[in-house]
Amino acid sequence: MSRRTPWWIELLVHAALLTAVAFALYPVLWVVTLALSPSGTPSPRALPWPEAFSLDNFRAVTLQHDAAGRWLFGRQLFNSVFVAVATAVTSVALATPAAYAMARMRFVGDRAGMRVLLATQMFPGVATAVPLYVILDGLRLLDTRAGLVLVYATTALPFAMFQLRGAFEAIPRELEEAAMVDGATRWQAFFKVVLPAARPAIAVTCLFAFMSAWNEFILAATFLSHEDAFTLPVALQRYVGEHDAAWGRFAAGAMVVSVPVMAVFYAVQRHLVGGLTAGSVKG
Amino acid sequence: MAAVTLRGIRKTLGPNLILRGIDLSLTKGEFAVLVGPSGCGKSTLLRTVAGLEEPDSGTIVLGDRDVTRSPPRDRDIAMVFQSYALYPHLTVRDNLAFGLKLRGVDPKEIASRVSEVARMLTIEALLDRFPREMSGGQRQRVAMGRAVVRRPQLFLFDEPLSNLDAALRAQVRVEIKRLHASLGATMLYVTHDQVEAMTLADRLVVLRAGSVEQEGPPLEVYQRPASRFVAGFLGSPAMNFFNGSIDATGRFAEAPGLRVSVDPARFATLPPGRPVLIGVRPHDVIPDPDGAIDLHVEVVEPMGFEAYAHGTVGGVAFVARLDGDAALPRPGERLPLRVHASSVHLFDPTTERSLDPGRS
Numbered sequence: 224m225s226r227r228t229p230w231w232i233e234l235l236v237h238a239a240l241l242t243a244v245a246f247a248l249y250p251v252l253w254v255v256t257l258a259l260s261p262s263g264t265p266s267p268r269a270l271p272w273p274e275a276f277s278l279d280n281f282r283a284v285t286l287q288h289d290a291a292g293r294w295l296f297g298r299q300l301f302n303s304v305f306v307a308v309a310t311a312v313t314s315v316a317l318a319t320p321a322a323y324a325m326a327r328m329r330f331v332g333d334r335a336g337m338r339v340l341l342a343t344q345m346f347p348g349v350a351t352a353v354p355l356y357v358i359l360d361g362l363r364l365l366d367t368r369a370g371l372v373l374v375y376a377t378t379a380l381p382f383a384m385f386q387l388r389g390a391f392e393a394i395p396r397e398l399e400e401a402a403m404v405d406g407a408t409r410w411q412a413f414f415k416v417v418l419p420a421a422r423p424a425i426a427v428t429c430l431f432a433f434m435s436a437w438n439e440f441i442l443a444a445t446f447l448s449h450e451d452a453f454t455l456p457v458a459l460q461r462y463v464g465e466h467d468a469a470w471g472r473f474a475a476g477a478m479v480v481s482v483p484v485m486a487v488f489y490a491v492q493r494h495l496v497g498g499l500t501a502g503s504v505k506g
Numbered sequence: 507m508a509a510v511t512l513r514g515i516r517k518t519l520g521p522n523l524i525l526r527g528i529d530l531s532l533t534k535g536e537f538a539v540l541v542g543p544s545g546c547g548k549s550t551l552l553r554t555v556a557g558l559e560e561p562d563s564g565t566i567v568l569g570d571r572d573v574t575r576s577p578p579r580d581r582d583i584a585m586v587f588q589s590y591a592l593y594p595h596l597t598v599r600d601n602l603a604f605g606l607k608l609r610g611v612d613p614k615e616i617a618s619r620v621s622e623v624a625r626m627l628t629i630e631a632l633l634d635r636f637p638r639e640m641s642g643g644q645r646q647r648v649a650m651g652r653a654v655v656r657r658p659q660l661f662l663f664d665e666p667l668s669n670l671d672a673a674l675r676a677q678v679r680v681e682i683k684r685l686h687a688s689l690g691a692t693m694l695y696v697t698h699d700q701v702e703a704m705t706l707a708d709r710l711v712v713l714r715a716g717s718v719e720q721e722g723p724p725l726e727v728y729q730r731p732a733s734r735f736v737a738g739f740l741g742s743p744a745m746n747f748f749n750g751s752i753d754a755t756g757r758f759a760e761a762p763g764l765r766v767s768v769d770p771a772r773f774a775t776l777p778p779g780r781p782v783l784i785g786v787r788p789h790d791v792i793p794d795p796d797g798a799i800d801l802h803v804e805v806v807e808p809m810g811f812e813a814y815a816h817g818t819v820g821g822v823a824f825v826a827r828l829d830g831d832a833a834l835p836r837p838g839e840r841l842p843l844r845v846h847a848s849s850v851h852l853f854d855p856t857t858e859r860s861l862d863p864g865r866s
Contacts, residue, residue, distance in 0.1 A: 397591035400558050405605035405656070406579040415604075419595040 257474035280475035284462075289450060296458075303437060303454040303480075306371045310436035311429045313376040314383050319425065322387035323413065327396075337388070340381035348378060352445050359446055366452040374442060379432040386431070390424030391417065426491050434484055455480045508567070509534040509692040510555070510660060515564035517550055524550045526716040527564070532694065532709070537686050539695045539724075541703035542713035543739070548696045551713070552662050555694060556585050569659060579608075584653035585662040588669065590645045592637040598624075598648050599633040605656045623655040626688075627681075643674045650682070654689065663695040667702060679705060700740050704728065712736050734858040737785050737851055743814060743825045748784040749855060752776045759784050759852060763820025765798040767847035772862045776852070782861065785851035788814065788825040793832070797844035801826055803835045815841060 252271035261277035289295040325333055355374055356365070364370030394417055402412035418425070440456040447453055453461075459480065462473040510532040517525040524547045532538050540548040553559045555566060557578035566574045573581045584605075592601050599620060606616045624630045627647045637645055646666065653661055663682075667675045683706055686693055697703055703710055703724065710724040712735075720732040731737035737745045750761030756778045758765050766784065768776065776782070791799060801824055805816040811830045818824055826843055828834065835841045852861040 395589060395591065397587045397589050398593065400556075400578075401585065401587060401591035401652075402593070402604070403558070403578045404556055404583060404585045405652070406608040408577070408579065411608065415608075416593055420593075422595070 254474045254477055257470050258478050260471055262471065280471040281479070284472050284476045284479060295450060298451060299453045299455055299458045302368055302452065303456075304483075305368050306375065306454055307433045307437040309368070309372040310375040310379060311433040313372060314379040314432045315387075315425060315429050317376070318380055318383035318387050318428065319418075319421075322384045323391050323417065325384065326388045326391035337385070340384060344381055348439075349441055352442060355442070356445055365446050366449050368452070370446060371436075371443060371454070374446070375436040375439065376432075379435055383428045383432055386428050387421070387424060390421045394420050430487060430491055433487065437480075437484055508532060509536070509569060510694065511565075511567040512551075512555070513565045513567075515551065515554060515561045515566070517547075517554060517559060517561050519550070524716055525554070525561070528713075528716075528718060530711060530718065530721070532692055534692055535690045536708050537683075537693045537695065537706060538709045538711055539697060539703045539707035540711050540713055541697055541700065541739075542719075544698055545715075546713040547716040548698075548713050549664055552585075552664055552694060552696045555660075556583060556662050557581050581660075582658050583660045583662055584656045584658040585664065586649050586653050586666045588665040590637075590649040590669075592645055592648055592652070594637050597634050597636055598629065598640075598651075601637070601648060602633075602652050602655050605652070619655050619657075623651045626654065626685075627651045642669055643678070646670060646678060650685070654685070659692065661691055661693040663693065663697075665697055665699075666695075667697070668699070675702075682706060700742065704740070712739065730860070730862060730864070731785075731851065732860050734783060734785065734853045737853070737860075741787055741789070743788045743827075745785045745787050745851070746819075746822075746824045748786075748819070748822055750782055750784045752778055752780045752782060754778045759850065761820060761822070763800045763818075763822075766845055766850045768852065769847040769850065772848075772864070773852055775863065776861060781855050783853040783855045783858065785853060786845050787849065788827045790849035791826045791843040791845050793826075793828065793841060794844040795842055797842035799824075799843040799845065801841045801843055803839050803841050804837055806834050806837065808834060817841075 249271065256271040256273045258280050259276050259278070260273040261275055261279055285296050286294075287296045324330070325337060359365050359370045359374070362370070364373065398416050398420065399409075399412040402416045403409065407415060438456065439454075440460065443454050443457045444460065447457055450458070450461075455476070459473060459476040462469045462476060508531045510530070512528055512530040515525050515528040516523075528547075528551055530538075540551060542548050550559060554561050557573065557576060557580075561574065564574070565572055568581055568583070592598075593604060596604065602620045602623060603616050606619065611619075620633075621630070624633055627650060629644065629647050629651060632640060632644055632648065637648070640648070646669075649666070666682075667678055670678060679702060682695075686706075695702075695706060707724045709721060710727045711721040712719045712727065714735050720727055720736045727736060728740050731740065734747065738747070748761035748764055750759050750764070752758070752768065753760050753765075756776065757768055757770075759768050759782055761784055764784070766786065786799070791797075799819055801815065801817050801819050803815050803817040807814040807816070809830060813828045813830050813832075813834055815826045815828055815835055816823075817826075826841070853859060854861055
């Protein structure tokens with residue numbers, strides 16, 4: 224027996240939800256407004272609506288060239304994409320076999336290992352900034368994409384392992400056993416049965432690693448000092464300096480940086496939902 | 507030549523001794539059912555034959571090859587799992603073809619074998635579906651198809667019907683029997699369901715706590731159980747038991763409220779006064795005004811074609827099967843019953859082994 228909710232309760236619920244949406248979107252709208260305003264300065268008005276439309280800020284950001292006349296934005300965009308993709312690939316490639324071992328095999332330190340890995344997640348990343356700087360310096364990896372990938376992949380690894388271990392544990396052991404009876408070696412069972420079954424979880428884990436690297440600012444700002452080597456978040460920050468604050472360009476840049484992430488999110492959202500429920504619901 | 511020979515299989519899991527030295531041998535084309543209560547080791551034994559568990563000691567010979575240390579893929583066996591274990595990312599067609607592809611069978615040959623098996627199991631319409639798009643019964647058929655298509659020398663079934671509802675279970679049971687007849691393959695089947703065990707088996711193997719308690723053709727095991735355990739496990743409702751003794755004449759066994767003849771062909775050597783455990787199946791008693799089993803009826807369950815009268819005999823719980831169309835007793839009434847001597851089972855009260863010399 225179901226009763227219809229009274230209209231005034233629905234009204235209240237919707238009012239509350241709309242308030243929450245406005246609260247979440249208001250700053251975003253301001254960024255959009257700033258990016259589209261030719262003046263590029265925050266106005267004291269309450270309504271986020273540009274006084275005049277212009278794409279000058281976007282043009283200035285995306286077409287930025289350095290003193291030597293090379294396309295600086297393109298280089299920084301490449302840095303960001305390279306670092307984020309390499310981080311996702313490296314951390315997931317390492318986490319997948321490790322998580323599988325932790326989910327399926329018993330070995331000395333299997334539980335303690337996972338606990339230690341998770342404990343490392345409690346420290347803020349910045350805490351390691353100075354030692355990491357020294358290490359990267361020693362390895363001559365400052366101002367390189369490889370250095371950033373190394374740091375990001377290491378940081379993303381524990382969470383990726385944690386997430387994937389849950390996914391592998393949710394896959395019934397009989398699937399592998401069936402494959403092995405059917406004629407597969409343990410490796411074939413892993414590659415042909417377990418990995419495909421874990422695909423949604425792997426996609427989600429990749430996305431998390433990609434985003435963490437794509438958005439990371441503090442470590443990148445610490446390790447990178449040449450404009451050539453900047454990732455986009457670091458490049459963006461340079462628009463708002465001590466003497467000069469180009470808010471319009473900053474906002475335009477912020478939009479340019481977030482759009483790819485939103486696109487990726489949109490593309491894999493089907494997997495995302497599957498991956499998030501994969502651990503909790505038995506198929 | 508034996509298709510499967512197990513010798514002295516022992517297996518411990520952690521601190522528990524699961525299998526205590528199992529000897530078993532199946533001839534080619536035989537359908538053997540391993541049956542027993544949960545925890546008796548039947549699934550572990552099956553998994554050991556499959557190669558998914560390694561025995562601590564003992565040997566497994568399939569055909570003429572010792573496969574004790576071989577990985578599952580080298581044993582030429584197929585297994586149907588309780589959970590079906592269909593590959594979720596593959597269509598039915600690819601699920602069936604999986605094992606053949608791994609073995610490098612020619613694609614044309616694969617296609618023809620897949621469609622042949624699909625026809626045999628009437629799953630042709632499902633070939634392009636994914637496991638998640640099918641009902642439990644359909645998945646079960648696909649799981650069987652995946653085993654059949656490989657044409658293995660031994661089929662293993664691990665409680666394949668326990669996730670199906672009762673009606674479907676009865677239907678698939680018949681189908682498995684038909685499959686066995688048409689393939690003529692050797693099959694080893696694990697179940698805790700005595701109906702499956704009785705109906706499917708050429709040979710019934712009753713396991714208890716990691717040992718073979720009794721094995722033989724199902725009817726023989728049912729009619730001449732070797733121990734109280736087997737007698738109580740097979741048959742529903744379960745056998746009624748009484749602590750009693752052989753009377754002074756040596757021709758009857760007695761307990762309070764009950765006096766039954768002893769079959770001289772089976773129990774000739776029992777001395778007067780010997781304590782015995784008397785077993786009588788509910789289906790073996792007949793109402794008879796002169797009967798020497800004095801049942802105090804407490805509850806009557808009419809089932810239509812038959813009825814069960816629950817009550818006590820001499821203070822001990824007793825169930826009797828009655829014909830459904832006969833005049834049924836009422837609760838509180840006394841119902842005298844008799845039993846034919848050949849249906850009386852006698853066990854040693856301490857060892858609980860049958861006192862039938864041909865059995866114990």
